[in-house]
Amino acid sequence: MSTLRPDHPSDGSALAPPPGCPAHGHPALGAPGIPRIHGPEAERNPAAFYERLRQEHGAVAPVLLHGDLPAWLVLGHRENLDVMRTPSLFSRDSRRWRMFQEGRVAPNSPLGPTLTWQPVCVFVDGDQHQRLRGAVTDSLAKVDRRGVRRYVVRHTQQLVAAFAASGEADLIPQYAEKLPMLVMTQLLGMPDRYGPHLVSACLDLMKGSPTALASNQFLVDTLQEMVQQKHRTPGRDFASWLIGHEAKLTDEEVLEHLRLVLVAANETTVNLIANTLRLVLTDRRFRASLAGGHMTLPDALEQVLWDTPPLSVVPGRWATGDTVLGGQQIKAGDMLLLGVAAGNVDPEIRPDISVPVLGNRSHLAFSSGPHECPGQDIGRAIADAGIDTLLSLLPGLELRVPEEQLTTSTSWVSRRVETLPVRFQPRRPPAATTPVEQLRGRQLTVATTAAFAPTAARPARRPWWKSLLPRR
Template identity: 70%
Template sequence: MTSPRPDVPSDGSVPAPPPGCPAHRPESGAPHRLHGPAAAADPRAVYELLRREHGPVAPVLVHGDLPAWLVLGHRENLEVMRTPSLYSRDSRRWSMFEQGRVPADSPLIPMIGWQPVCVFADGDEHARLRRAVTDGLAQFNRHGVRRYVTHHTRRLVAGFASRGEADLIGEYAERLPMLVMNQLLGMPEENGPRLVEAARDATRGGPAAPAGEDLMAQTLRTLVRRKTERPGRDLASRLIGHESGLTGDEVVDHLRLVLLAANEATVNLIANTLRLVLTDRRFRASLSGGQMTLPDALEQVLWDAPPLSVVAGRWAVGDTVLGGRRISAGDMVLLGLAAGNADPEIRPDRSAPVHGNRSHLSFSGGPHECPGQDIGRAIADTGIDTLLTLLPGLELAVSEAELVTGAARLTERLESLPVRFTPEREAVPGPELRVSAAPPVSQPLPAASPQPPAPPAVPAPRGELSRWQRVLRGR
């Protein structure tokens, strides 16, 4: 039974549940597990089942069978994102922590274990820390970022171009964002491959995770010491000298935050967009006909397969009502980004294109909206465009049904993307591979300049196709 969406009374009282509706408290009844086999096999089906049974806010169980609320409605997600006075980012408020029900080795700890960084702060402290991060990222213009992306894409493709086959997840998507972000942080280029492996170990968990975390922390501390003595035009130097007055530890913590957060989201964005391009007949036909650009395809992916499906989380500051559900102080509230993007109240026809519509939830919203989303878009857009140009005849090496998607950390993740293409007899030609094609971080990027809003995509004139369209038509 689908729950109605009663309005909250003006006096602030909590309405009684409508007759026949599921219990409000997540501890009662039989909430669905977000970490079970069903959720891992088809999380979208689970979201729709929860929507039918509970409405826009559903009781669920996370790892350890701990209770939480999953927000499924688009409107309700925005309400949580935009109201930090009711829904805090400080995970220390979680009642499960206070009751000692979260074990130290819980897989939730890497996501919600409190740290002195902006994503776990509210109010003035959040504003102070976030301002340093946003100002640091704002100094990079799109042209400089795209040069780095092109440079590293060519290097990665050179490693498998002669084989005629590759796994575009393990050999490309999981490597490119970290290599680019390393240079934006101010890291020497030669440190890139080592940090890529360390970040993969840290985010995947398991026995190798502690060593990966230690290597990242040690490398970032070394970077901060070096940039304190010899600053440049990079994120580390900007954080060190920012007027917010970050301590050395705060600089290291925020460099790590940017590195991991940008990497995970952008890896998934690249992977999901490549999958769409290689499997979705609608887009292949539309692209060939000159009506769809790569930015349009990225936007469709941000609606249909957001880089992060579920974000944990927010914690209720006091007793309140959300989507007709009574939320108690200390409850965990999970942002269902994928479910909110599919809310039938805003997308009654999910087959309709969403060109030019950026009201999706993929980059969150409110005071904690992702500050690096433009950089993530630039990495995915330029990386995919360059990759398709370098790999003629690119196609899937397996059937679409054989592609495996996992649900690690509450987020759908394409595990591999085997492809084949016309092999190169020699490595990708040399001039573009020289460091001069993308200057090392010791050579500063061009000074930041205000970027005007991106103009709307203009279809190619009849008889004239863009490079992106010619590549797909050639296939």
């Protein structure tokens, strides 16, 4: 049973300072004592970092970004919803950012690819947002959901076939980091061979590393080539539907929306798969629940969306004028960061985070309001079908190292398990399977032997959760 309290009203009440709490502005640029959201403290233990800020500043806290640029990190669940649902006060147009207007963002800043304004729906509001988002949602609606599952099952079979005979694998680099991109390239209408290279580029881009600009350029060049090809030979895919939509997007708008969908879908789905696999392999509460038949895989996914959302921090929103949020004086042009992970554990709505959250989807993982994630059902489908198929293919799956030895990859926008070494009962890979060393840079083929492809004669599949239970 959920311990969540009822949702707070989104009537703007969070925009006023609490009684007796004086409003104040962001400290001066680079002021001592203001924590860096990308610093060692934040990356070592983000949960503790968020709670320290909550104790010191309340629901909204000052932080510094790359280059000691000031921003506000929104920590409260209600305050996050207010920012998400009130575009008249908190715009998605990054050109409003005072740091851009004053020329304080370095040309080579790792924030550039993520925050520089682009002609996409996530950077506009009003009528323009409706036009661009309408093209995206209409095109996504044409995606065959059953087809998504077929792609997921097929690519999961291929990936598992590459390591099935060894009885060991690291499920992060060998599975979680590969599956979403393999599926998304199919949905967008791209050749499979692009997948491995785009995986590296997208992950690097989202980390905001020193090579983020180069990774972004590689992604743009790849998509430009694809857009031109789809103009010549359109197909039944997301890219072709976007190009042919009645909104008549320009080629630049098409390219930027393809980039947006590809990067966002890959990063968030990789993180969701990785963190959910960790949970089902390590959390005794869920192993016990699964044994009793009370916990389903969708329940496990939902718990991860609460506890370890695919994006911990979502940049950004920009204040359209002076206002007050969570007791802090927000100035026009200030940047706000949506603290999704912090808001999901806000004591005001979740007083006991140790209790599983079942049947409640009021988390912030997919945002809310006019910019709510339009492809969340596809991301869930990839994670659900992928993990379900993986666990069914690998009997006796378990960690081969103690849980405390698992490492976590943390950036200022996301957090996920970095390595997940497992063992399982070895299985002979299909004879026709392409060797693992040949999988990179070429189109994959579907494994069709009885060990990996379902047939009418095959007995009913063993429930996935039973693969986690000890065998006598």
